Amino acid sequence: MTASFFYLLICLIAAIALIVLLTTKYKVPAFFALILSAFMVGLSVQMPIGLMIGTIKDGFGNILKLLGLVIVLGTTLGVLLEYTGSTAVMAGYILKRTGEKHAAWAMSITGFIVGLPIFCDSGFIVLSGLNNSLARRSGVPLTMMSVSLATGLYAVHCLAPPHPGSTAAAGIIGADIGKLMVYGAIIAIPGMIAGNLWAKYAGRKYPGEKPVIEVNTTVTQPGPSVIKAFLPIIVPLLLIGLKSFITLAALANTQWLIQLLPVGDPVTALMIGILLAFNCKRKWTKTELGHLLQDSVDKAGGILIIIGAGGAFGAILAATKIGAHFSEFLNLGYLGLFFPFLLTFVLKTAQGSSTVAIITAATIVQPLLANLGLDTENGRVLCVLAMGAGSMMISHANDAYFWVIARFSGLEMKTMLRVYTIATIFMGLTSITLVYILSKFI
Structure with missing residues (x-):
């Protein structure tokens, strides 16, 4: 199973x-595309069939064990x-x-906060009715409002766990998920601001038309109080952040702090x-609770198999020793953070x-970490x-989220692209840019 660098490349x-x-x-699902690619690489380097299948199984299982x-x-938290x-x-x-005068900022901030536990496409669909009605009431162009909401959701979706991309990448390369949640949320703020500023500048030129899909915004039950609504998001983030701070500050030798550390684990947090989210509704029936939990599992299942397939693909690449070959033939040290970004x-x-x-x-970069510094x-x-940051750009017509925004906001292709x-x-x-600046301080 020995191959030259150029053949592996x-x-x-x-x-x-x-x-x-x-x-x-x-239009093949990503799971099958990743698994087929893993088999293709394994067969191309003449890996024994038994070893190849074992490697794929191990890669698939190990990543799911972590994430x-x-x-x-x-x-589940997002669904609730x-x-x-x-x-x-x-x-x-x-x-x-x-205030309605700053409605575009309101939608950006809403998208950011709601997007912490909820996937960007689901969040946009849920909030699109509110967004569209607010645009009519405030007189703010619909394009400006929709893109402000979309970019607020998108910023945190790309950068912070528990969203699948960053969570999977953390598992593949061995990054601390707790720190990633905290730093990801911080870096997402300037990203959200950049999206909002461009939406406000360019959105005036393309005000938008009536949405193609109108979402029913009728409230069928009273919502929770503001405190109850925010707590399920704020408390987990604080717990995870405190654990990272305690670890970084080397305070874990204090006994009572050691006892608190498991509470800050992402799973526990x-x-x-989720327990706090249950408190956002007064009465629960067995039927609705069972339906919601099943819906959560169904939604997570599709994500998990993609992540597992990514782990399998990464395990095959690692088995080819492609990282060692890159280290011998290429000096990637000068690229550092910009190599994973560009890739x-x-x-x-x-x-x-x-x-x-x-x-x-992540599967490609993992064996190159030492070479990249x-x-x-x-x-x-x-x-x-x-x-x-690299996964944010460029979102265009081959991105499903692109079409969710267009359909639920009634925006034309030209407007969406511009x-x-x-x-x-x-x-x-x-x-x-912010990640690079952060690298100089941590």
């Missing part, structure tokens, strides 16, 4: 091309907040504080968030999915953040 390029071709032209609970619990009306309560509170950017632009782009990039605890976190797509470029560039 050709195999890697062919595998990436296969993933892009299958997912874009032939399975985080994904399922994060998805959506169902209990907590998202609408948070949006209403933020709008009341900012998300479980606490993810190319993959995202080519095939559309931020999740697939960052998982694929990122083989430290903080270096791995920065590497995932750089890939998250406002939303360009906004994602500014978001990615802003985020990688």
